[in-house]
Amino acid sequence: MKRRDFLKNCSVALTGSLLLSGCKNSEQNEEGQITRRKFKNISMPLLGLGCMRLPMKNNQIDMDELNTMVDYCIQHGANYFDTAYRYVDYKSEIAIGKALSRYNRKDFLLADKSPLRFLKAEKDIDRIFQEQLRKCQVDYFDFYMAHNINVNTYDKFKQFDMYNELLKYKKDGKIKYMGFSFHGSTEMLKELIDEHKWDFCMLQMNYLDWNVVKAKEQYELVEKAKIPVIVMEPLRGGGLVKLPEEALQKLHSEEPDTTPANFGLRWVASRKNVITVLSGMSNINQVKENINTFTNYKVMTEEEEQTAEEIAKIIQSQGEINCTACKYCTEVCPKGINIPAIFALYNQYKITNDKRFFLIYYNSLAESEKASNCIKCGVCNSNCPQSLNIPELLAKINEEVVQG
Numbered sequence: 001m002k003r004r005d006f007l008k009n010c011s012v013a014l015t016g017s018l019l020l021s022g023c024k025n026s027e028q029n030e031e032g033q034i035t036r037r038k039f040k041n042i043s044m045p046l047l048g049l050g051c052m053r054l055p056m057k058n059n060q061i062d063m064d065e066l067n068t069m070v071d072y073c074i075q076h077g078a079n080y081f082d083t084a085y086r087y088v089d090y091k092s093e094i095a096i097g098k099a100l101s102r103y104n105r106k107d108f109l110l111a112d113k114s115p116l117r118f119l120k121a122e123k124d125i126d127r128i129f130q131e132q133l134r135k136c137q138v139d140y141f142d143f144y145m146a147h148n149i150n151v152n153t154y155d156k157f158k159q160f161d162m163y164n165e166l167l168k169y170k171k172d173g174k175i176k177y178m179g180f181s182f183h184g185s186t187e188m189l190k191e192l193i194d195e196h197k198w199d200f201c202m203l204q205m206n207y208l209d210w211n212v213v214k215a216k217e218q219y220e221l222v223e224k225a226k227i228p229v230i231v232m233e234p235l236r237g238g239g240l241v242k243l244p245e246e247a248l249q250k251l252h253s254e255e256p257d258t259t260p261a262n263f264g265l266r267w268v269a270s271r272k273n274v275i276t277v278l279s280g281m282s283n284i285n286q287v288k289e290n291i292n293t294f295t296n297y298k299v300m301t302e303e304e305e306q307t308a309e310e311i312a313k314i315i316q317s318q319g320e321i322n323c324t325a326c327k328y329c330t331e332v333c334p335k336g337i338n339i340p341a342i343f344a345l346y347n348q349y350k351i352t353n354d355k356r357f358f359l360i361y362y363n364s365l366a367e368s369e370k371a372s373n374c375i376k377c378g379v380c381n382s383n384c385p386q387s388l389n390i391p392e393l394l395a396k397i398n399e400e401v402v403q404g
């Protein structure tokens, strides 16, 4: 099929599937298409492409690979794309905008976020919003959020009256649905949803975080408030793809036909208040595997839920650091330490026990990025959504692996 015909065919198929037009079932699964769930008067794909870790080539976003990924997603109904102002060094919006500009606007759902951390004055909200529309080559966003409400940004959210700013965009048709992404305490979440009316929210959820970082408590709170959830970090930034050997054996003994990614995504999607699961896919193979999960999607059984709990316990018992590589700590570290890279290397080391591998990669970091440069100022701790004690962990890694 010629490329132009392919795109045209996709457009026709998706225009029909976006509208529910009286469908009574909350779950739909047309042949060859991923499962969809009802959200207000539209249908949402259960899988969305998170544009935080786009494919790279020679230090640039690989547009050929991204276009291939986007085409495959849209062809299979996975037409939800989530970007943000600072993703991929501020280039994510431009790249996904370019990839999606090859389609009719009504055939994809685009989500973006107002970067609370970067706002210095109330007028910055609209300046950045207009810039985002331009970068994404659209004249409205389907979903728009206050990005990353947490202990450091909540005051700004209130001070700049962001809720009413978003409400104005919604009334003007510049955004269809308004929400927030969240990394704060349960008390803060309660206040946020008690004081405002939201269309949706974005929470970090996966079977490891369910009890570790109060994901269950927060999910239940918004579910009770009838606010649908879009899930971020369902695989913990890839951490639930590379399971420790003991956890992998457990998974394969109970579920011989599954992969860790399939299992992790199905677990998240099995929470009924979830409308879309975002996965930060970086190549076409990951896209194909995840699309396959959701074209053949089945809700987890009680036995599988039990298996997930047991795997989570195995992972925790192996001393893994619960870092999702969000990089919020590196934005504030005065010494420029590459915290997520060091934690990722350490987690890998704990799984493989291969110190040589750890040191090869560790020594490729710039001297200034290494753990030994930490001055224990603690600034990073308050920015970490996972509540990690970063200087303590860096000191431990330095002593245990680098010096040990």
Ligand code: SF4
Pocket (backbone or CB within 6 Å): 332, 333, 334, 335, 336, 337, 339, 373, 374, 375, 376, 377, 378, 379, 380, 381, 390, 391, 394
């Ligand atoms: S405690 Fe260490 S890692 Fe954290 S901000 Fe300070 S210097 Fe950076």
Ligand code: SF4
Pocket (backbone or CB within 6 Å): 322, 323, 324, 325, 326, 327, 328, 329, 330, 339, 340, 343, 383, 384, 385, 386, 387, 388, 390
């Ligand atoms: S240490 Fe915390 S803030 Fe830093 S990348 Fe990991 S999860 Fe994010």
